[in-house]
Amino acid sequence: EIHTMRFKGKVLHDKVDLFIRVVSSVQKISKESVLFLSDRKVQFILTSEIAENGTQVWSGMNALSLFEEYKIESMNNNEIAFEIHLDHLQKALKSGQLAPEIIMKLTKKNDQSYLSITIESQRQMQLIQDVPITVLSPQQMSQYLEPQLPDPEVHIMMPPLKLLRTVIEKMKNVSQHLKIFANMAGDLIFKVETDVVTIATMYKDLEHPQIEGRSPPRTNKDQTADVIVDINKFSKFLFSYLVKPKNVICCLVEGRAVVLHVMLEDLYVTYYIPVVSN
Numbered sequence: 001e002i003h004t005m006r007f008k009g010k011v012l013h014d015k016v017d018l019f020i021r022v023v024s025s026v027q028k029i030s031k032e033s034v035l036f037l038s039d040r041k042v043q044f045i046l047t048s049e050i051a052e053n054g055t056q057v058w059s060g061m062n063a064l065s066l067f068e069e070y071k072i073e074s075m076n077n078n079e080i081a082f083e084i085h086l087d088h089l090q091k092a093l094k095s096g097q098l099a100p101e102i103i104m105k106l107t108k109k110n111d112q113s114y115l116s117i118t119i120e121s122q123r124q125m126q127l128i129q130d131v132p133i134t135v136l137s138p139q140q141m142s143q144y145l146e147p148q149l150p151d152p153e154v155h156i157m158m159p160p161l162k163l164l165r166t167v168i169e170k171m172k173n174v175s176q177h178l179k180i181f182a183n184m185a186g187d188l189i190f191k192v193e194t195d196v197v198t199i200a201t202m203y204k205d206l207e208h209p210q211i212e213g214r215s216p217p218r219t220n221k222d223q224t225a226d227v228i229v230d231i232n233k234f235s236k237f238l239f240s241y242l243v244k245p246k247n248v249i250c251c252l253v254e255g256r257a258v259v260l261h262v263m264l265e266d267l268y269v270t271y272y273i274p275v276v277s278n
Helices: 013-026 086-094 161-172 231-243
Strands: 006-012 032-037 041-046 056-062 068-073 080-085 101-109 112-120 126-135 154-157 177-183 188-193 198-203 224-230 247-253 257-264 267-274
Touching (some): 006 013, 013 041, 013 056, 013 086, 080 086, 080 112, 086 126, 101 126, 161 188, 161 231, 177 231, 177 247, 224 231, 224 247, 224 257, 224 267, 231 257, 231 267
Antiparallel strands (some): 006 068, 006 101, 032 041, 041 056, 080 126, 101 112, 112 126, 154 247, 177 188, 188 198, 257 267
C-alpha cells in the first residue's frame, strides 16, 4: 500500500529544533503517536489512553512552514497517517540537530514501512535513520476525531508554565486530585486539599484572549467554573513549556474536561484532560 503513497519533505535546521521540542513535550503523555500528514498540515495525535478515559493531545503545524519542497500523494485525498514510536523519532531527529537540513520520506523494506530520515552533514556525508512505522488504512484514520466539547464556561491565559510546574510538583505530595477554579475576571486558582491541609495558589489579572473558532466571546465577569483533574495528568501537560509557547490558554468545561491550547506562531498543541468523576 505504501507504493501508492509518497511523502517527502526537507526540514531546515531551525525547524528541526522546533520538531524536537514538540516531540519532547508530547512524549511525556505517551510513547506512541499517530503522525498525520496532509497537503496543509502535519499533526501529532496522541490518544493512546482513550480507552481509560485519559489525556488526548492534538498537535498541528502548518506543513508548508515545517517542510521545504513538500510532496505528498496517496489514494486517500493525499492524506497519510501512521503510528510511530516517539522516542525512535526523537533519537533520529536529534542526530540531525546540527545538520543544515534533514530529508524525510516514506520507504519500505521487506514489507516493513519506515519513515526514513536522511541527514546531510557538512562534509557531504549521509546518515540515514530508518524509523519503523505502521501505516493506517483510511478506515483506521477516520476513527481519529478530535473531541467535540461544549463551549467552555471560562477561558483564561495561563501563568508561565515553568514556574507553575514547581508549584504543582509540591502539590503532588498532598493529593492526586487538583482543583482548578477560574472566572472571567482574571482569577485562576489551583488547589489541593486533604482533611488536614489545603494548599492553594492564586493568579490574578490574567487575560481572557479569544481563540479563533474555539472560544465564544464571554464578557460576563461573574462567570466562574471549576473542575477537578488528576494532578499527574496535569503535571505532564506542563512539560509543554519545552515548546517555548507564546500563549497558553486554559478552557474549563465543567463536568467534562480542561482543554489547554499551547500556541506558537504556526504551531498549536491542544491537551484534553478529562475531569475526575466525584
